[in-house]
Every structure is written in C-alpha cells, then in structure tokens.
Amino acid sequence: MEFGPDDQIDYEHPVTPYRQLGDILRARIERGDWSPNRPIPSEARLVQEYGLARTTVRRTIKLLVDEGVLFVVPQRGTYVAEPGAEGESPGKA
Amino acid sequence: MEFGPDDQIDYEHPVTPYRQLGDILRARIERGDWSPNRPIPSEARLVQEYGLARTTVRRTIKLLVDEGVLFVVPQRGTYVAEPGAEGESPGKA
DNA sequence: AGTCATTTGTGCGTATGTATC
C-alpha cells in the first residue's frame, strides 16, 4: 500500500483524514478487531482515539456504511456488517 | 435466524435488550411455556432471570401488551393473552 | 384488625449513544 495509513492519522498525507480513518477501520475489521454484528467503538471513542473531530469521524462512518462495511443502529451504535451484505438491515428478529 | 436472540441477552447485539427480551418471551409463549390466561413470571423474576433492570423488563412488557400478546392486571401479575384477542380482559374471577 | 409477602405503578437520578442544530 502506498498511501493507506496504518493506524495513525497523518495530516500531511495526501489522503484526507476521514479516508485515512476509513482505511484504518477497514483494516481493523479485516484484522478481526471487531466481528460482524458487533459494535465498533462509539463516535466519541474514535474521536479521542484518533484525535479527530466528530464531524470527521461521522464522515468516515458514512463512507463505510455506504460501502456496506458498517451499519448504524440509531440510538444504539455502529456495527460491523456481515461480509458480502451490501444492503442488509438488522431486520427485526 | 439472523438476528433474533435465543434465550440470553446480548448487550452488544444491534437489537436493544428490551426487544431481545420481547423476542424471547414471544418465543416461550409460542413454545407453550406459558398458556393463555396464565401468568408469566413476575417482573422481579424476569429481572433476575435475564439480568436486566426492571425498567427494561417493564419496557418489554409494555411492548408485548401493545402487541396484544400479554395483558397486565395491576397488583396481580402479567398474563398471556388469548391468541387473536387484541383487547381482552381476564374477566376477573 | 393487623401484618407480611408479593406484584405492579411511579418517580428520580445517572450514564451512554446517536441525531440534530
């Protein structure tokens, strides 16, 4: 990988912070830090963990949600989507 | 089943605990654990059985009452409604 | 009548997460 940051945000990097965070989260999910249907850290948590503004973190989340990597449950949290589940919903169950 | 919990509460599950309990109770009723016009365990019982706060248990009960699955008799208990009886009364006795 | 145990009803406070402005 030439540009994808690893686990820290680099403001001088050509890739925007929110995309860097996207790469980081994607990598952490792939690495197994968080499993499908399991919550990732809260927005506030990610903010302090990576020293980013909440706006930025939310932008990243939206990015991954659009990619089908994450899904958000209002008033609950953000979860890891199941692999190959582009437009899945938690469904009721 | 993709999301519906079975018989234990999972706090990291995308579905809120009170809804999970709703799924559980609905299943137990359908399974025949408790019959129509028979009381389900008291709120206190459910609290210790599932490790939830009473607030949460009550939220679940309200959910099922609204669905017509259960009906509450103040100071007496919570009962299983008869199938297809949306607004029935126990008819005292 | 009085007491006790059980069960639902209610209110207050605290914490966490996302949603919105």
Added chain:
DNA sequence: TGATACATACGCACAAATGAC
C-alpha cells in the same frame, strides 16, 4: 465546538393493591 434532544439502560426507593395468615 458546543448544546440540546431522544432512545435506551441501570439503580433505588416508595406507593398501592392483593392475598394469605
């Protein structure tokens, strides 16, 4: 950045009604 709103969950404590003794 900050404030506020909403949904959810926990804990505690007390009130009120019921039923058994």
